[in-house]
Amino acid sequence: MSRLVMKFGGTSVADLERIRRVARLVQAEVAAGHKVAVVVSAMAGKTNELVAWTDGSGASAPGLTPSDDEYDVVVASGEQVTAGLLAMALRNAGTPARSWMGWQIPIIADDAHGRARIDDVEPDRLIAAMDAGQVAVIAGFQGVTRDGRIATLGRGGSDTSAVAIAAAVKAIRCDIYTDVDGVYTTDPRIESKARKLNKISYEEMLEMASLGAKVLQTRSVELAMAQNVPLRVLSSFVEPGEAPSLDGSGQGTIVCDEDEIMEKRIVSGVAYSRDEAKISLFGLPDHPGVSSIIFGALADANVNVDMIVQSHARTADTANMEFTVGKRDAARAVDIVRAAQTSIGFDDVAVNDEVSKVSVIGVGMRSHTGVAKTMFAALAEKGVNIQVISTSEIKISVLIDAAYTELAVRALHAAYGLDQL
Ligand code: ADP
Ligand code: ASP
Numbered sequence: 001m002s003r004l005v006m007k008f009g010g011t012s013v014a015d016l017e018r019i020r021r022v023a024r025l026v027q028a029e030v031a032a033g034h035k036v037a038v039v040v041s042a043m044a045g046k047t048n049e050l051v052a053w054t055d056g057s058g059a060s061a062p063g064l065t066p067s068d069d070e071y072d073v074v075v076a077s078g079e080q081v082t083a084g085l086l087a088m089a090l091r092n093a094g095t096p097a098r099s100w101m102g103w104q105i106p107i108i109a110d111d112a113h114g115r116a117r118i119d120d121v122e123p124d125r126l127i128a129a130m131d132a133g134q135v136a137v138i139a140g141f142q143g144v145t146r147d148g149r150i151a152t153l154g155r156g157g158s159d160t161s162a163v164a165i166a167a168a169v170k171a172i173r174c175d176i177y178t179d180v181d182g183v184y185t186t187d188p189r190i191e192s193k194a195r196k197l198n199k200i201s202y203e204e205m206l207e208m209a210s211l212g213a214k215v216l217q218t219r220s221v222e223l224a225m226a227q228n229v230p231l232r233v234l235s236s237f238v239e240p241g242e243a244p245s246l247d248g249s250g251q252g253t254i255v256c257d258e259d260e261i262m263e264k265r266i267v268s269g270v271a272y273s274r275d276e277a278k279i280s281l282f283g284l285p286d287h288p289g290v291s292s293i294i295f296g297a298l299a300d301a302n303v304n305v306d307m308i309v310q311s312h313a314r315t316a317d318t319a320n321m322e323f324t325v326g327k328r329d330a331a332r333a334v335d336i337v338r339a340a341q342t343s344i345g346f347d348d349v350a351v352n353d354e355v356s357k358v359s360v361i362g363v364g365m366r367s368h369t370g371v372a373k374t375m376f377a378a379l380a381e382k383g384v385n386i387q388v389i390s391t392s393e394i395k396i397s398v399l400i401d402a403a404y405t406e407l408a409v410r411a412l413h414a415a416y417g418l419d420q421l
C-alpha cells in the first residue's frame, strides 16, 4: 500500500467547517487505500497575527525586544492548533488519527531561527503509525534544532515540511491543496485571464517560486527536485467526489521532470515580487576589489543581494553601481554600505523601495531567440521604464516602478500569448 502526503494551506483550514472538509478529503484517500500523512498550516491570518505580537505591532503596550528563538516559539503555535483540530475532526468522522508536532517526529532543523532549513527527518515512528492505519496529522512550518529548540522554516514553510515528509516516508506523491486549483501562467489574483498549467517542470516552478509566485515555497520545490518527489498543486475547495483522479489526469498541476512534458512552451509564466529595494552607489572608484568589499560586507551580515549592475560614470575612473535586496534588509544594507564609505570612497548612496521585479520564465528560452525583444517591446508600448535587467538561462527579470507592476504583468502575459494556452 502506498503512502501519500497531503498538505493544506491556511485558507483551507481557516475554520471548523473547512477543517471538516479537509477531513473528508483525507478520508477519501484513506478509502482509496493510501496511508496518509497530512501537513497543515495555521489558520489563514494566524501567523501574521502571531508575528505582530513578536514585534510589538500587535500589542497595546510598548513592544518587546525581539529574540529569534522565542519568535519561533510564538509563530509556530498556529500550526499546533490546526493539527489538533484536524486530528479531532478525523476521529469524530471515524478515522484513526493523531497530531504530530515537528519535535515529536522529529523534523530536525538548523538553528537559523525564522528561516531554518530542514537537515533531517527521522521517519520511523511516523511510518509505523501510518502503516498501522493511523492518519498522521503534522504541524507544518516547524522543526526542532539539535539542541531541542523550536525552529520555523520561513514564511510559506509548510510546503517544505510536506515535501520533506513525503521524501522521508517515500510517499508516491505530495499533494499541495490550496485556494487555487493549480499553478497558473501568472497570479490569478492580478490577471483574470491567467490559465492553469497541467504540468510544469521543477526548474520552471523553482524560478517562478523564487521570483515571487508564492503558491509554493521555493525550498519545497528545490527539495522535491532533489529528492524526486512528484508534486501536485490542487484546490481544497472541492468535495471528495470532485477530487482529481489518482492517475494524475485530473485537475490540478503536476510539477515534474521537464522530459515528462509533451507540450513545449517558450514562456510558461510571469511572476512578480514587490519585496524589492534598489540601492544605488554613485562615484565609486573604478578599480579591483571595490565590489569585493561591498558584497563581502553584505554577505557577512547575511544580506541577500539579487540583481547587480555596474556602469562607468561620466567622470573618468569612477563607476556607478546598483543592486537589489529584499525590502526588509534595505535599511541595514544602506548602513553597511555607508560604514564602508570612507574605506571605499564613493560620493553618494540612494535607496528606492518603490520598485518591483517582474519576470518571465520558460525552459524554451534556452533554444529560442527573441524572448527579450518581446518583453522589452511590450513594456515600452505601455510606457513602463526598465531600471535594471537580469537574465538566466530560463528567465528574464526587470526591475520597474512598483506602481506599474500589474500593468506590466498583464502586458507580458498577453505578449507571450499565455491567455491563449
Ligand atoms: P496556502 O495558504 O494554501 O499555502 P498561498 O497563499 O501561500 O496558499 O499560495 C496560494 C496563492 O498563490 C494563490 O492564492 C495565488 O494568489 C498565489 N499565486 C501567485 N502566483 C501564482 C501562480 N502562478 N499560480 C497560482 N497561484 C499563484
Ligand atoms: N503558517 C506559515 C505562514 O503563514 C507557514 C505556511 O502557511 O506555510 O507562513
Ligand code: MG
Binding pocket: 009, 156, 159, 214, 215, 216, 217
Ligand atoms: Mg503557502
